[in-house]
Amino acid sequence: MKIPFYRPAGFSVPDYFRFYQTLRKGWLTSGPQNQRLKVLLEEYLNSSRIITLNSATSGLKLALHVKKIGKGDEVILPVNTFFSTLEVVHQAGAIPVLADIDPDTWTISTEEIRRKITQKTRAIIPVNFAGNAPDMEKIFSFAKEKQILIIYDNAHGIGDRAEQFADITVFSFYATKNITTGEGGAMIFANEEDYRKAEPLVLHGMDKKSWNRYQKSNHWKYDILDAGFKYNLPDVNAVLALSQVKYYEQNLVRRESLYKLYKTELEKFSWVRFQRDNPDFRNVHHLLPVWIENDGIRDKIMDALENAGIGYSLHFIPLYEFSFVKKKYRFLEKNFPVMREYYKNIISLPFYLDLKKSAIRKISDIFSKFDAFL
Template identity: 30%
Template sequence: MEEILAINGGKPIRETFLSYGRQWIDEEDINSVVEVLKGDYLTTGPYVKAFEEAVANYVGAKYAVAVSNGTAALHMACYAAGISEGDEVLVTAMTFVASANCILYCGGKPVFVDIDPKTYNIDINKIEEKITSKTKAIIPVDFTGQSVDMDRIRKISDKHNLIIIEDAAHAFGSEYKGKKVGTIADMTEFSFHPVKPITTGEGGVVVTNDEELYNKMMLFRTHGITRDSELLSENHGPWYYEQLELGYNYRITDIQCALGLNQMKKIDMFVEKRREIVKKYNEAFNEIDEIVTPFEEEFSNSGWHIYVIKLNLDKLKCSRKEIFEVLIAENIGVNLHYLPVYLHPYYKKLGYEKGLCPEAERLYEEMITLPLFPKMTNEDVKNVIEAVKKVINYYRK
C-alpha cells in the first residue's frame, strides 16, 4: 500500500527540514577565529599567507592566491590569462553563472560547449568544433566534484595554444589519476563557500605553477598596487607604493584564513564522509529504474560536493517539478544544479538562444540534487533514501 505523501496530508518522512548542504564548524574552528580577533591583524596578515601555503601544498601546486570568494578567483584568473575585448573562451553550459560571468568581466565572450550525457562534464569531443581564431582559453568545470579528463583538455589546449582555467569550485579534495585536482591546468580555482568541501565563510583561491601568472594575480587582488622595489618606477621611501594595473580589492581576511587553516585539518575526513554517503545513495538507488545515479570515470575520485540524480521521466506519471515539491514537503531539502547558463534572462539579452546545448537542457529538466554534507547522520541519510523511494513508488507508472 502506497504511503500518503506529506504534500497530500500524510506524515512527512522527517519532522525537521534537512538542508541540501551545510558547513561543519566545531570549537577548534571557533577558537581559531577568536585567536585572530584578539591579535594584531584582521586582514593582510600572516594567516593569509599560511592558508595559501597550506592549499598549495595540499594540491601539489607551487603558488596559491586567496581572494574574497570563488567568483573573484575566476575573475582574477581570466585577468591573468589576458582575456580581453574580442576574445572567446570555451566553457560548459552546465555550471553556475560565475564560470561564464568571469569571461564577461574581462570583456570576452563565453562560447558554450555541451555536456557529456554520462558525466555531465564538458563534452571533450565537442570542444575543437567550437575553437576559432578568437579562442583564447577554456574553462572546464569539475561538475559535482568529478574531474574532467584534464590530459585530453591539455592536449587540445596545447594544440591550439589555449590557456586552461580549471573551475574546480566543486572539487577541492577530489583526485584525477591518483593526484589531487589542481596541477594540470594553467590555473585552477577552488571555492570555500559554506557548502563546499571546506569553508572560509566566503572565499576562493587560484593555484598555479606559473610564476608570471602568480605575480599578475597578486597585483590584481590588491588594486594593482605594489610595494616591490623592483617593480616601482621610482622610490620615495619605505612608505611608497604605486598602482601598476587596474586591479580590484579582492583581499581575503585573516579571520577567514584562520578558519580555512583549521578546516584544512579536516578536509580528508570531510571528503571521506561525503564518499561514504554517496556509496549508500548509490546502493539504495542503483536498482530503481526511475533513477539514474551519477556515473564516475575510472580516472576520477570525486570528493562529491553535490549528489545529482537524473529522473527517467518516461517511467513516472509526473514532472520533475512535482518530484521536487513533494520531497520538500517530506522535509528533504533538495536543490537543483543548474539551469544552463545561457538560458538566464541576462544571457538571452546577449543573444544566446535555447537549443544551443541540447544535452545540458535535457539534463536540466530531469535532474535533482539530494542533500549531501559531512555532518549528515546515518538517520539523515536513511531519511533521504526513504523519502526518495516513497515519492518514486507513488509516481511510478
C-alpha cells in the same frame, strides 16, 4: 525531522578559539591567518604558486585579466555551470561560447569543445561538476596543440588533482563548498610568470601586502606596480579554513561513505541515475545530483521532499535560461540537447559532512513511494 539542503560542517572547538583570537587581536583583514592558510594549501596542493582570494569569481576574473583575454577572444565553457563562469568572460569583453555536456558525466563534452574551437578561441574554462573533474587530459591535448589556455573552474572539487592539466586553477571557499571560509577562494598557477603578475593585483597592485606594510619599519610606504583589484581574503574568513584543510582528507572519507550509502539506497530504483565518475581523477563528492529518468516524476519528488521538510536544489539552471544571457547572447536551447533533458530530470539532494545516515534512508523512503507508480 527537518533535513536542510546544506549545513556548513567541519568546525571544531579550536576553530572557534582561533576565530575568537583573531577578533581579539584585531587583525581582521589579510594577515597572519592568510599566511597560515597559504602554507597549508601549498602543502595540500603541492604548489608554491598560490593566491588566496575573497571568491572564486575574483580568481576567474584575475585569470582572464592576467592572460589578457578580452575583446574579440572566444572562451569555451560548459552550459552546466554557475553564472559566474560566463559572467567573467562577459565582463572581460570576450565572447562566451557554450558547450553542451556529456550525457553521463554531466561535465563539458570534449566532442563539443572540439566542434566549437575556432581561430578566435583563446581559452577553455572546463568546470568540475559536483566533485568530478571533466576529461582534462583530452581537453589539454587539443588545447595545447592550438595554444589555447586552460583556466580550470574547480570551485567544486579541491583535491581532485586535475589542476595538473590547467594553466590556472581556481577554487571556491563559498559557504556551501567542501572547504568554506563563508566567502573565499584560492587560485594556483602552472607558470611562475603568471603568478608573479597576478600576486600584487589581488590587493590594488601594491608591492607589499598590508600585512607586511604594518609590520616593518617604513611601514607607511608602498608602491603601486599596476592597477589591481580588491580580491584579498580577510583573516576573519581565512581562519575558518585552517583545520578544514588539515582534516580535508579525513572529511573526504566521510563524504565517500555518505555517497556510497546514497548509491545503495537509491540505485534500488531503476529510474534513478548517478553521475558517472571520471576514472582519471578523484571524485571529491561536493554535491549529490541524481537524474530521475521518468518524465514529470522529478517535479513530484521535489514536492514530496518539500512537504517532508527536506531541502533540495538544482545544479545548474542552464546558462541560456537567464534573462540577461538571453538578451545578450541568444543561445538556442535546441543546440544543447543533453542539457535540455538534464534540466528536466536533475535534482540535488542534501549532502554535507554531518548529514545523518538516517536522513539518507528517509529520502530513500520518499523515493520508494514513487517506485510503486512506475
